[in-house]
Amino acid sequence: MTGAIPKQDWMDVPAIFREGNFCYPAKKSIVEYHKFPNPREWSPDQDDWKLPEGWEDIILKGLKERLDKFRSLKLFMDICVRCGACADKCHFFLGTGDPKNMPVLRAELLRSVYRNDFTTAGKLLGKMAGGRPMTIGVLKEWFMYAYQCTECRRCSVFCPYGIDTAEVTMMLRELLHLVGVGTNWILEPAANSNRTGNHMGLQPHTFKDNIGYLCDDIETITGVKITPTFNRKGAEILFITPSADVFAEPGIYTAMGYLLLFEHLGLDYTWSTYASEGGNFGLFTSNEMMKKLNAKQYAEAKRLGVKWILGGECGHMWRVLHQYMDTMNGPADFLEVPKSPITNTVFDNAASTKMIHISEFTADLIKNNKLKIDPTRNAHRIPTWHDSCNTARGMGLMDEPRYILDNVVPKWYEMPENTIREKTFCCGSGTGLNTGEIMELRMRSGLPRANAVKHVEEKFGVNTLACVCAIDRATLSALMDYWNPNVKVCGLSELVGNSLIMDGEKERETDLRFEPLVGMEG
Amino acid sequence: MRVLYPFIAVLALIVVAFLGGKVTGLQYLLGVVLPYLAFGVFIVGFVNRVIQWAKSPVPFRIPTTCGQAKSLSWIKQDRLDCPHNKLEVAARMFLEIVLFRSLFRNTKAEIHDGPKLVYGSSKFLWLFALLFHYSFLVIVLRHLRLFTEPIPFFVPLIELADGILQIGAPRLYQTDMIFLAALAFLFLRRVMLRQIRYISLPADYFPLFLIFAIGVTGLLMRYYYRVDIAAVKMITAGLASFSPTLPEGIHPIFFIHVTLVCTLMIYFPFSKLMHMGGVFLSPTRNMSNNNRVVRHINPWNDPAIKPHSYAAYEDEFREFMKGADIPVEKE
Ligand code: SF4
Ligand code: SF4
Numbered sequence: 001m002t003g004a005i006p007k008q009d010w011m012d013v014p015a016i017f018r019e020g021n022f023c024y025p026a027k028k029s030i031v032e033y034h035k036f037p038n039p040r041e042w043s044p045d046q047d048d049w050k051l052p053e054g055w056e057d058i059i060l061k062g063l064k065e066r067l068d069k070f071r072s073l074k075l076f077m078d079i080c081v082r083c084g085a086c087a088d089k090c091h092f093f094l095g096t097g098d099p100k101n102m103p104v105l106r107a108e109l110l111r112s113v114y115r116n117d118f119t120t121a122g123k124l125l126g127k128m129a130g131g132r133p134m135t136i137g138v139l140k141e142w143f144m145y146a147y148q149c150t151e152c153r154r155c156s157v158f159c160p161y162g163i164d165t166a167e168v169t170m171m172l173r174e175l176l177h178l179v180g181v182g183t184n185w186i187l188e189p190a191a192n193s194n195r196t197g198n199h200m201g202l203q204p205h206t207f208k209d210n211i212g213y214l215c216d217d218i219e220t221i222t223g224v225k226i227t228p229t230f231n232r233k234g235a236e237i238l239f240i241t242p243s244a245d246v247f248a249e250p251g252i253y254t255a256m257g258y259l260l261l262f263e264h265l266g267l268d269y270t271w272s273t274y275a276s277e278g279g280n281f282g283l284f285t286s287n288e289m290m291k292k293l294n295a296k297q298y299a300e301a302k303r304l305g306v307k308w309i310l311g312g313e314c315g316h317m318w319r320v321l322h323q324y325m326d327t328m329n330g331p332a333d334f335l336e337v338p339k340s341p342i343t344n345t346v347f348d349n350a351a352s353t354k355m356i357h358i359s360e361f362t363a364d365l366i367k368n369n370k371l372k373i374d375p376t377r378n379a380h381r382i383p384t385w386h387d388s389c390n391t392a393r394g395m396g397l398m399d400e401p402r403y404i405l406d407n408v409v410p411k412w413y414e415m416p417e418n419t420i421r422e423k424t425f426c427c428g429s430g431t432g433l434n435t436g437e438i439m440e441l442r443m444r445s446g447l448p449r450a451n452a453v454k455h456v457e458e459k460f461g462v463n464t465l466a467c468v469c470a471i472d473r474a475t476l477s478a479l480m481d482y483w484n485p486n487v488k489v490c491g492l493s494e495l496v497g498n499s500l501i502m503d504g505e506k507e508r509e510t511d512l513r514f515e516p517l518v519g520m521e522g
Numbered sequence: 523m524r525v526l527y528p529f530i531a532v533l534a535l536i537v538v539a540f541l542g543g544k545v546t547g548l549q550y551l552l553g554v555v556l557p558y559l560a561f562g563v564f565i566v567g568f569v570n571r572v573i574q575w576a577k578s579p580v581p582f583r584i585p586t587t588c589g590q591a592k593s594l595s596w597i598k599q600d601r602l603d604c605p606h607n608k609l610e611v612a613a614r615m616f617l618e619i620v621l622f623r624s625l626f627r628n629t630k631a632e633i634h635d636g637p638k639l640v641y642g643s644s645k646f647l648w649l650f651a652l653l654f655h656y657s658f659l660v661i662v663l664r665h666l667r668l669f670t671e672p673i674p675f676f677v678p679l680i681e682l683a684d685g686i687l688q689i690g691a692p693r694l695y696q697t698d699m700i701f702l703a704a705l706a707f708l709f710l711r712r713v714m715l716r717q718i719r720y721i722s723l724p725a726d727y728f729p730l731f732l733i734f735a736i737g738v739t740g741l742l743m744r745y746y747y748r749v750d751i752a753a754v755k756m757i758t759a760g761l762a763s764f765s766p767t768l769p770e771g772i773h774p775i776f777f778i779h780v781t782l783v784c785t786l787m788i789y790f791p792f793s794k795l796m797h798m799g800g801v802f803l804s805p806t807r808n809m810s811n812n813n814r815v816v817r818h819i820n821p822w823n824d825p826a827i828k829p830h831s832y833a834a835y836e837d838e839f840r841e842f843m844k845g846a847d848i849p850v851e852k853e
Pocket of ligand 1: 080081082083084085087103163
């Protein structure tokens with residue numbers, strides 16, 4: 001199914017854009033909103049990209065600046081030996097067969113320009129030393145392959161020098177923004193997050209209403225009435241989750257899980273409409289944007305006077321939190337080191353950022369016997385576990401979710417060893433690639449993940465794919481519909497919520513999706 | 523072309539050195555001037571490159587976490603693959619540098635009909651890379667005999683172990699054979715595997731040919747031409763003590779060998795061979811994953827970047843918020 005490797009030198013194979021293989025460019029108004037350069041109407045499949053005068057120099061200057069700012073970039077430009085250990089590790093390469101999706105070659109797209117303009121050998125020997133000048137063809141290639149990388153870091157695990165192509169991709173995207181080349185599906189949500197607080201663009205009352213509907217459903221299913229608070233000053237904990245959880249299936253079931261869990265505990269917490277987005281579209285844009293969006297979470301925690309922040313199930317949110325938050329927007333000295341009010345466990349591993357992951361929180365509760373759980377309520381689910389790239393390879397969160405699964409479902413199964421934990425495969429649509437116009441690409445790049453799921457589906461009858469990431473919940477659903485239609489996607493907290501025995505609940509006949517429980521099929 | 527040009531380049535070097543080695547005047551250039559020059563370029567270039575890297579900051583803490591992080595007390599941390607402190611990082615780096623741990627993880631993925639992905643273990647690259655680097659190291663250490671007086675104690679030990687099979691006279695060193703075999707593997711891998719061939723540059727073939735030629739000329743000198751070792755030692759010891767001498771009648775193969783080695787040293791700092799220095803500096807491997815515990819400082823962090831303020835947010839949505847009973851700051 002994968003294409004053959006072209007006969008020509010890779011430098012001579014141009015990137016060809018046709019409807020369906022590129023993300024739509026950012027709308028003029030959105031680029032203007034961000035005050036990014038060169039707002040205009042344009043399309044990648046037209047020859048003329050309407051670049052500004054002297055764009056080559058803008059790019060080279062931008063590259064110089066970034067080489068001086070990031071040791072990772074400089075080093076990764078110099079030390080790759082092209083051993084190819086990373087080549088067949090990328091889901092985009094495995095799914096498309098396009099050799100430029102080998103991580104090493106993706107980086108070479110930038111390296112060739114770097115060599116030509118910034119190294120002695122390249123200046124002297126040019127193409128013989130693997131250098132090439134910055135041309136429009138190169139730029140087009142960059143755009144194509146910077147948006148066929150989900151910055152998942154799988155390649156980095158296998159590289160003998162830890163070269164992280166995700167770092168290179170981030171730089172490519174930043175450079176492209178300098179000349180007004182960006183995608184709408186990233187920049188518009190980033191604009192929404194900035195203005196309304198969340199990428200969906202939900203205004204405060206809508207955000208609250210949506211959670212209200214979820215509470216109504218919970219009452220119908222369990223008989224328990226929940227009334228969460230919003231923007232409440234003096235709450236102990238601020239809870240932040242990706243906004244997709246309060247808006248779209250199957251994330252909303254995860255949100256119902258959070259609501260049930262917090263009610264079960266009687267937790268003193270609040271939602272915020274101002275900081276109503278965990279996911280950070282800045283990670284896919286530029287580090288300045290990332291900082292700006294992330295800063296809201298801190299600002300809101302300060303304004304509300306909470307003690308610490310609890311974060312919901314989200315991949316990129318946690319990558320940003322774990323790797324960047326403290327550096328960009330710390331120190332969070334107005335907060336306290338998170339301490340579970342239920343178990344009194346102090347989360348020293350978040351001593352500085354003061355924010356903990358819902359899986360850490362829940363695992364601790366289960367370990368200390370603070371939850372009344374009936375795992376048989378999930379008997380109709382036979383899950384497997386999808387490690388999200390960001391939580392696995394960006395923070396090392398692997399065993400907490402597994403411990404929770406052990407306790408909230410009767411039985412679950414691991415996918416093959418090469419596809420889990422730090423070797424996990426991306427959903428294929430992270431970093432702002434979960435847009436409809438590139439559906440074929442998404443289904444292809446998600447193939448490695450889908451294949452591993454198929455394996456356990458056939459072997460163990462797995463029918464559920466559980467994860468802790470909102471993008472996963474959205475993109476894996478589409479992926480499963482295509483490759484393994486019998487498998488449904490859910491968040492971990494949905495399974496937790498479904499298994500909780502709430503005080504004063506009625507006899508439950510359905511799960512949170514209104515699907516009948518085993519023995520209650522009627 | 524990507525293979526041919528580097529091959530021609532190495533051949534040209536050999537021819538030049540061969541011819542030069544026959545002319546007395548040029549012998550001095552190849553046997554004395556060039557080695558000093560090459561050594562100087564190597565040291566200065568290497569150090570300079572490392573300084574250049576070190577000058578760029580590491581703004582963010584970005585370790586690749588290849589195992590469970592330190593979290594709740596009862597969850598077992600993977601201390602080697604997700605180090606939390608400096609000691610654990612040192613252990614991770616040690617295994618990385620000494621045993622090529624990441625490469626050991628290597629797998630092979632192939633798409634079969636179905637479509638179905640099949641994974642296999644693939645440790646050949648790891649094995650041959652390890653063999654190559656270690657035999658290279660042993661060979662370099664063995665050469666110390668030529669440059670030192672007295673000879674460090676470990677050199678004879680290495681020689682003894684290396685020649686333990688006692689084949690031939692002078693005794694055959696196993697590392698010489700392993701070295702050439704590993705090089706041949708690395709080369710064949712590059713030309714035979716279509717993916718690897720596609721990504722390979724002249725800059726990947728050149729050092730392979732060069733090092734191979736160095737190995738072969740070395741072998742020829744030792745086993746075939748039996749170059750006068752006493753004379754060679756006179757030159758090398760002279761170089762090392764900054765009182766170079768050049769005895770008469772040295773076989774031209776010696777000059778070829780020396781020229782190739784010098785070329786390698788000069789080429790080194792400007793090429794991918796700098797991975798030797800870079801591997802120590804890789805931020806994804808040499809940082810501890812205590813991101814949420816200890817604050818990491820970015821020297822160019824811009825404090826002027828502020829979030830869209832709450833006040834502006836409330837101004838825009840105040841009426842809606844009041845209507846939905848969400849608390850506001852200003853009425
Ligand atoms: S594994 Fe690392 S060194 Fe090898 S080709 Fe890939 S990026 Fe380069
Ligand atoms: S970061 Fe992920 S998507 Fe990007 S090149 Fe590496 S493996 Fe491929």
